[in-house]
Amino acid sequence: MTSATNPPTVTTALPDHTQLPESNGSFVKNFQEHPQSILLTDSIEPLLQKRHPNGQYCIGQDCGIYWRLTDPPERGAEAPDWFYVPNVPPKLNNQVRRSYVLWQELIAPLIVLEFVSGDGSEERDKTPLSLTEPKTEQKPGKFWIYEQVIRPAFYGIYEVKRASVEVYHLVDGEYQIMPVNERGHYPISPLGVELGIWQGYYQNLELPWLRWWDAQGNLLLTGQERAEQVESQLEQESQRAERLAAQLRAAGIEPEV
Template identity: 65%
Template sequence: MTQSLNPTAVPPAFPDHTQLPDSDGTFVKNFLAHPQSILLTDSLETTLQALHPDGQYAIGQDCGIYWRETDPPERGAEAPDWFYVPNVPPLFDGEIRRSYVLWREYIVPLIAIEFASGNGSEERDNTPLSRLPEGGNQKPGKFWVYEQIIRIPYYAIYTIKTSELEVYNWVNTRYRRLEPNDRGHYPIDLMGVELGIWEGSYQNQTQRWLRWWDNQGNLLLTGSERATLERQRADREQQQKERLAAYLRSQGIDPDLI
């Protein structure tokens, strides 16, 4: 017997971050990815506080951005190594986000960054959904999804082996590859910062790292770097006071009486 349809029945709601997988079961591909993500987030803290005094922003690190309902669900998601979304609450309905679900949020990330362990071909893959076989488990290219579906304004690819950085800006429905400025940095105008490569030591690794600079070319420091500078400044001031006190005593003057 054919089951009758109820025209007033409400269709099931689209799933949210609590109902979708928060991992695709793959390993992190290199030891650089985790500290690199922390470095980007930590050094951007004061800038984000100035941009969002109300605290309304979210940072994702290797978290899924769900853009389409699929079976299995992971086929409808991409997980940038690092991304920033302005003007959204840090929690969703009072809960820590397990992923970022576009049909629940409606605000797209402003920038996504990928750390390419290989030659970057996966991150540049522009294969559209229309070229994939029906019923298969293949996913469209990451580049195509960011450009044509999510439309993230800035997309950066950092190829770790070669220390090559590519930055794209979404203009007139397409990604346009940006040229670096005179400092070798890429301005991210909507954030008032620049993205570039810095060579140094972080978390016991001396590498070429992605870092932020302000639009005047000043390196944005991590909390630890700011604390170190403060200690050095305090030490210099203390040394100056001690030298002055020693000089005064050599002249027969008690510095404590001044």
Template identity: 70%
Template sequence: MTLAQSSTPLTLPDHTQLPESDGTFVKNFQEHPQSLVLTSSIRPVLARLHSDGQYCIGQDSGIYWWLTEPPERGAEAPDWFYVPNVPPLLNGAFRRSYVMWKEIVAPLIAIEFVSGDGSEERDRTSPFASDDSKAGKFWVYEQAIRIPFYAIYEVQKASVEVYELVANHYEQIVPNERGHYPIEPMGVELGIWQGQLYYQNLPWLRWWDNDGNLLLTAEEREEQEKQRAEQEKQRAEQEKQRAEQEKQRAEQEKQRAEQEKQRADRLAAKLRELGIDAEEITDI
């Protein structure tokens, strides 16, 4: 293993030269929709935080932190991560991977979805423990990449652990009164939500705002807008019906008034025939 030397930055490979996959595959069918949920629901928040569009999100994308042989040995691929204040494209193209010695800026948060017993996601093994030691995920995120927030989500246990980097070491965050974990730089909270998404009723990892309002996915926002439009349509229809009823009532009042006038005119005519002045009767 050889650590990249800062004196030769121009010779180091970039994302186009490093492998974008180590040949492994996603371990279960829930991971992909879970990533979609996280990304889709956080997009409006990130759009407000980054009006210039300078951020990127990785999903099962490699983060190269150490130049080794083979190259994949010096990379980790979080199931989901977010990097603030970096361009979404490099040279007009999507990144094949995230290369720390080229990018400089570390992700703000990395999230791992546990498929096994969680030991891989909590592995603190240092690559310096022995000549053939492979660095554990936990160690890499904490000591090498230094990601400020690290979350470990276990769908089978309906739980999530969130760690914050404090004084160069991860400290587990205590949930707030809502059972959520604040990610202050993003102005959001992370927690578990039980419900049906993509035809799967599961405990999903979701975002909330700081007031405890669930951040909706694009599909949920679309459905919400659809329901709101339908409610507006129903209200407009009700208003139309009320206006029509008012019009009918006004017309009925007009007809009644006209009928009363006609009766009064007939009575006055009859009285005149009898030689009686209707106004004199009125004055009595």
């Protein structure tokens, strides 16, 4: 029997990634956003595999980061277009991640990237969370959520229409906009890479794409670009060998096969 002085203890378990919606109900806004996410992931994967030989990292592409328990759950989530989290397992309990739940993981993403589809006001919205009138509470601004709650060290806002990206660095609890370096890129020093705009073709589209460079300014290539580079090098070697053989024959020397 429970006494009046010792009320029963009620334990409420917080939901995990398997119990929360995979997305916030939004959808990719145009045909460029999905290829853009793939381009970022494909080109940086070799670097991340070297950086994490144990495989302990994850990349999210338009999937939810849950920062607050709400009803409905989607109100307490942001779904960045691209983000990277170091030192976490790619699976949880042998299950593919459905979302990233901060109260379950406690490790913030290192970098979050948003692709602007409107005028950029949503990505720069600093409206704070207000609890004074919970029944009429509106969702706080995306910039405020990233800066004050999710707190990735770097937050990038990419606008394909303007061929631009601006990057913020979390310093003393506040985002400070970063200056570009001499190459017009933003150094992401913990990763040893730079982020910037590259004009070119990818998946049959010529656009100012958001891309990575290494710290020396060399573009990080996709798998297809790496294969094409190797093919080009082999072709150049073959052409040099053919020229050398022709020169030997002109000198009366039959080259060995």
